[in-house]
Amino acid sequence: xxxxxxxxxxxxxxxxxxxxxxxxxxxxxxxxxxxxxxxxxxxxxxxxxxxxxxxxxxxxxxxxxxxxxxxxxxxxxxxxxxxxxxxxxxxxxxxxxxxxxxxxxxxxxxxx
Amino acid sequence: xxxxxxxxxxxxxxxxxxxxxxxxxxxxxxxxxxxxxxxxxxxxxxxxxxxxxxxxxxxxxxxxxxxxxxxxxxxxxxxxxxxxxxxxxxxxxxxxxxxxxxxxxxxxxxxxx
Numbered sequence: 391x392x393x394x395x396x397x398x399x400x401x402x403x404x405x406x407x408x409x410x411x412x413x414x415x416x417x418x419x420x421x422x423x424x425x426x427x428x429x430x431x432x433x434x435x436x437x438x439x440x441x442x443x444x445x446x447x448x449x450x451x452x453x454x455x456x457x458x459x460x461x462x463x464x465x466x467x468x469x470x471x472x473x474x475x476x477x478x479x480x481x482x483x484x485x486x487x488x489x490x491x492x493x494x495x496x497x498x499x500x501x502x
Numbered sequence: 503x504x505x506x507x508x509x510x511x512x513x514x515x516x517x518x519x520x521x522x523x524x525x526x527x528x529x530x531x532x533x534x535x536x537x538x539x540x541x542x543x544x545x546x547x548x549x550x551x552x553x554x555x556x557x558x559x560x561x562x563x564x565x566x567x568x569x570x571x572x573x574x575x576x577x578x579x580x581x582x583x584x585x586x587x588x589x590x591x592x593x594x595x596x597x598x599x600x601x602x603x604x605x606x607x608x609x610x611x612x613x614x615x
Contacts, residue, residue, distance in 0.1 A: 432608060433506075433606035433607050433608045434545075434606040436604060489558050492545040
């Protein structure tokens with residue numbers, strides 16, 4: 391059974407810092423991995439999607455990497471801003487169908 | 503333009519009642535999902551519908567039943583509501599068979615008293 395974990399559970403940084411969020415999954419048989427952002431009381435917004443054959447994806451200040459064999463992904467946020475404050479979730483799409491397994495999320499606070 | 507919409511946003515009801523949550527997507531997607539996010543913020547998939555066919559049912563109680571009148575809608579019916587059903591329910595959709603980005607609705611916060 392696929393399990394997804396995220397470290398740290400919460401992170402507080404001053405504005406301008408670069409930071410890394412970590413995601414681990416137990417079964418490397420995945421179609422893809424996605425990083426989402428969830429603001430309080432809101433739905434999820436997709437940030438980056440990495441297919442299983444890819445190593446990384448970039449969008450603006452965000453860079454996500456995927457090491458499928460070791461079951462790890464990282465989300466790198468450059469030059470963090472207070473507007474980046476949110477909960478970040480990773481999810482893997484598992485191979486036996488359109489089933490997504492989510493991690494518990496990392497709650498990020500960027501202080502001005 | 504709202505891609506994935508849900509109604510209502512908030513739902514407060516008594517134990518034992520039957521309620522429905524509606525979901526609509528205007529993205530032309532083939533697959534829609536229902537997720538439950540509990541008080542600990544853990545998001546778990548409940549159902550997936552592809553072209554009006556149920557393809558995943560993550561062992562949720564049979565009090566929960568998804569209904570898809572057409573490709574753009576996936577409604578969630580809940581019978582005999584229990585206290586433990588209180589959570590935020592999210593609808594989502596994807597376009598491709600696999601490997602596509604999910605688009606989420608804003609969520610429906612269900613409170614069972």
